[in-house]
Amino acid sequence: METNLCIAGFGGQGVMTIGKFLASATCDSTDKNVTFFPSYGAEQRGGTANCFVVISDEEIGAPLGDVMDDLIVLNDPSLQKFLNTVKPGGNLFINSSIVSGDIERDDVNVIKAPVTEIALVLGNSKVLNVIMLGVYVGYTEVVPPEVVWGTIEKKLGSKAKLLPLNREAFERGLAIGREYKNN
């Protein structure tokens, strides 16, 4: 069993962080093989950024498959670029606050989460990626939520005052993911 995930958005949205947190949590909590592979151009903030996470019981070949099981898109250009890589029956997670383009496929499960808006309500636009991570984990249960939270806690170690905000963000995301799963 191998899961291929692609996460894509603008540079600065925390695309790489979602992938790294998820992959680290998998490494920490399971015996599974896991890879994280970043891909970005010479530009940084505002440019395109995407990364790939592969989680597998078997040895992992390339750290990105030709076909994705799951796709997380945080902006419109990413939807256009990667929609066709999702396998039929795969999961598409979109940041519905700013992704307005039509989803020209009816053979994928669409999970919509207005993560930019929720982040602003929480008072910090930067946590939109942690909300989306919660949505993904809540829906897929690929790694137990408490393990992912443990990884976030560890990574934020030196910035303890940010923990309550991130906890709230993560929980909000989990709730959305679980709601979609149960419906």
Add this chain to the structure above:
Amino acid sequence: MSRQFMKGCEAIAEAAVRAGCRFFAGYPITPQNEVPEYFARRMPEVGGAFVQGESEVASINMVYGAASTGTRSMTSSSSPGVALKSEGISYCASARIPMVYANVSRGGPGVGSIQPAQMDYLQATKASGNGGFQMMVLAPASVQEVVDLTYAAFDYADRDRNPVCLLVDGVIGTMMEPIELPDFKSDEEVDKMKEAKKSWACVGHRLDYPNRSWIEPGHWKTSDMQKANEDAAALYKSWEKDVQVEEYFVDDAEIVIAAYGISARTSKTAIDILRKEGIKAGMIRPITLNPFPHKSFENLDYSRVKAILDVEMSIPAQFINDVAVGVNNRCPIETCLCSGGNLMKRSTIIESVKKINAELGGK
């Protein structure tokens, strides 16, 4: 030792520190910036020195100097940066100075592109500078192998008094994977390794002429230069015992893929898929590119093996030249190539194997 999640470039630096590397000099260049970044933080913790030189040329010459004192030293760069370092690398080889350098390579000649590729094969294995010198060239295909080969590279360098090259593609350098790290060599062990080099290293000998250490990147006397070249040639020949190779389903394969680094990793998945469809594909993956496992290709049963497929992220193909030596015209060698920073897809490899299989009259 529990597993840790680490990036290929960071793994190079941590493995080097654990192997006793106490001097690093480098100059920033994508996609290997995490190597100097990690060293910058780590070296002060272990009593080592990190220097960001004013250029690649300065950096390699700092390594040349530090390694001449017997301190385990390394540098890293990416293709055009390595080209700038080639003079210093050649000097180290000529003076027989042990040091390690990593090339996390780019997508073409000149500045190339910053995305992953395997465009420096011939440069690394045949001519990393002037004068016909050679180095052991190690090509990891996973972050764990990055750790193991970096750790071993320092031992090879010291044993041979010769530079060692780690040839890493941008996928292996930038991806993260769980790894287990080797033991941290203690300060006593590091001192002992340095002490063992006292017979030749510049460690402050008395000024009596016959016993002084001389680091000589060349010789004015032709007989001395020839002798040095003969000694070096004998060293290069001795590496046959150090060949490392992975053979995957070679015993019954009819189509054998030849690949290294990230291309080999992707090929492995392709082979697993092809085998499920009844196509007998296998792979020979050199781990040491120099010494090259020619014997693995020489020893194939060519009454069964119908074709070799050379898979590499280089256009034109480069690695194929070494593959061809072992195959020696006993079966056709086809190619499956991409370049410029485009990644090799497993579907492309599968299509290439199927095409060959169909031409051979298979299903």
